[in-house]
Amino acid sequence: MPSNRRWVLASRPTGTPCLENFRLVETPLTAPADGEVLLKTLYLSVDPYMRARMKNVRSYAPPFDIGEVIEGGVTGEIVESRHPQFKKGDFATARLGWQDYALAKGERLRKLPPDKSLLSASLGVLGMTGLTAYFALKEIGQPKAGETVVISGAAGAVGYVAGQIAKIKGARTVGIAGSDEKTKFLTKDCGFDAAINYKTAGNIRKALKETCPNGIHVYFDNVGGPISDAAITLLALKARVIICGQISLYNLEMPAEGPRNLAYLLVNRARMEGFLIHDYEARFEEGLADLHQWLKEGKLLNRETVTQGLEKAPQAFLGLFEGKNIGKQIVKVS
Ligand code: NAP
Secondary structure, eight states: OOEEEEEEEOSOOSSSOOGGGEEEEEEEOOOOOTTEEEEEEEEEEOOTTHHHHTSSOOSSSOOOOTTSBOOOEEEEEEEEEOSTTOOTTOEEEEEOOSBSEEEEEGGGOEEEOSOGGGTGGGGTTTSHHHHHHHHHIIIIIOOOTTOEEEEESTTBTTHHHHHHHHHHTTOEEEEEESSHHHHHIIIIISOOSEEEETTTSSSHHHHHHHHOTTOEEEEEESSOHHHHHHHHTTEEEEEEEEEOOOGGGTTOSSOOOOOOOTHHHHHTTOEEEEOOGGGGGGGHHHHHHHHHHHHHTTSSOOOEEEEEOGGGHHHHHHHGGGTOOSBEEEEEOO
């Protein structure tokens, strides 16, 4: 049996996380028991929500313990199986961890088609982040043809898929992202109607007002903070605000004050609703069928930023807070 390298939580971060919060350890591998499989990690996912799990605070997911493997989405190949539904050579995905191999109960795994070209996509456009974009728009945003949809964190894993789906639904789509390379990617590659670089735009409210002359009908919020403060002041009548993520606030030690501008919701009879992808697990197949179809038809573009090597997983994670990724940030392990 080979040994297993795994990233564990070494310490809890104060403010922005750093490399010292992680430790790479090596442990012996054991053979699977009845009902288990041994999965070799091919790709793993790094996601902003992991920052919340590094704190010792109970949220919708429990905190990581010190010394515990960093749990996250993994796609891999079964190398040994003692579960009737899996055989050696099958591909599968599950929430396992930043490690070379994982022992897992078969029930925790979702089997993947043998198409190797879509394996990493099972962590992105055909995985948790693509499904987040899909269900948040379908159930809360409900964009209609001609409406204006504004997306913050637009060039990231959830945002670029959300914008493309809004376009498929016939909406006008405006993205907000942190570099000219990203705004170009949104308008040239993903078909967004407009994109704003929030780092160079100056007055973000003014820039949004110019690009959304009829107001914002759907605001898909991935970042919170000043960008969202500005967007809320421009809501149209009966607008829908999706609270999907608040990455600009994740590294704050004290909770941010606000929002103070909720009168804009009152005046416009607008709705703001929190969204959590885990509530939709029973409906994943429905979302995957549409996302797959759009990919096949060329209506949906898949974009990933791939970092090579398990040893680089913490760097890839930390890069999310510096805007280093375009599309889904993936780590290729094997
Ligand atoms: P992502 O957008 O691929 O990566 C994070 C991006 O956030 C960075 O590339 C960076 O892009 C931007 N960012 C970082 N710090 C920022 C700041 N201070 N202000 C503004 N933008 C900042 O991540 P993702 O996986 O798609 O997730 C997006 C959001 O959705 C996150 O908040 C995440 O927690 C949330 N999420 C929620 C659910 C759910 O079920 N509710 C599921 C998945 C994800 P720039 O270069 O543009 O700054």
